[in-house]
Amino acid sequence: MNAIPQDLEGTPARMTQHSHERAHLPLTGDGPAAADLLAEAGFDARTDLGQHFLRSKNAAHRLLDCAELPDRAQVLEVGAGLGTLSGAVAETGRRIWAVEKDRRLGGILQDALRRFGPQARVSISDVREVDLDGGLTPGAVLLAIMPFDWELSAVLTRHVFASTPKVERGLVVLPSRVLEQYQATGEAAGGLRLREVDGISRSEFWPKAPEALRVVSIERLR
Template identity: 60%
Template sequence: MGTIPAPADAYASEGFQVRVDLGQHFLRSPEAAYRILERGNLPPNAQVLEVGAGLGTLSRTIACAGHRIWAVEKDPRLRAQLTDQLDQFGTRARVTIDDVRRVDLDGGLDADSALVSIMPFDPDLSTALIRHVFTSPKLTRGLVVLPSAGLVQLGAEAGDALRIEEVDGIARADFWPPAPTVLRVVAIERSRACRS
């Protein structure tokens, strides 16, 4: 897998205004995306849902690794960039510009799909989105980057339905703008009793 430069620094130099209401921060390097993906332990050719795909750095890494990617991004300003990152992968890549809470996940995911996402850096929003996507029985596992406070909140709310495990950290400087708080890389697995 070759790497291409991530566009975050270019967007920063052009004065792109991130949306604070969406908790936007963009991954600055493909190498960081590869490190995140390696922690996911995904089976070959897995279908992956990415919530908040942003500029497509992680999306492209997922597709380059041979997985099928469904990149969902709420900010319509990022449509062209995200589409450009994924066009070459044809039917293995799908882009949806919408709020994931309005998307028919059950209709678009295969059984045993995975969530791999850099969640918004707002703890309440990140945990709400994780809870929402895991209402789909087709998602059985996930790997997310979220703020430490989001990890605490998610752990308190998950109950017996989801197993939550911190597997790594990631540097604040790996993002533009730099993350305002400590971040965690977290593995999520639906408990077998809760799979349908």
């Protein structure tokens, strides 16, 4: 079995079991019902992080279709959670860098991506505290379900594009208010163009999203 690489903070794979024990979660990171298993286990989703977990692999594959990823693109996922979307990316043969702040989910995320070996990089950290520019290759794509706290979502989206020119574009799930905020300040707000390309049901997530969501394409203006 391939060993998963250490994250930026040096958390090795041997911590996986302990991570599960701290979170009191089932030892699973795979399958379309992973989010439902969290709910059944009584997991306390953090509202301060805007946490909501994708329930369906079918929804993950639909997001990949919308993203139209270049064949050799490196993908950055912010708030990787249970690895549902990260795993779908890795299954296509592309490299994925999965960044997740909540240490309680570290073991589950590592387990979900372990089989992909060095193709899947896991960092358990706030994305604002990692060296994105040093860890990404030119032409990288942001693919993420952003926090459903609309202000935090806007902050993190801006941060990724401001911290490295290597991320050229992205596809993200955002609360509708974030898209409306960008539209209200002009199409080129912050040097980015945001465009709605699809919708997604609030019920695709656990806990259910509190407001309408948008699947949004982000392009860096040159």
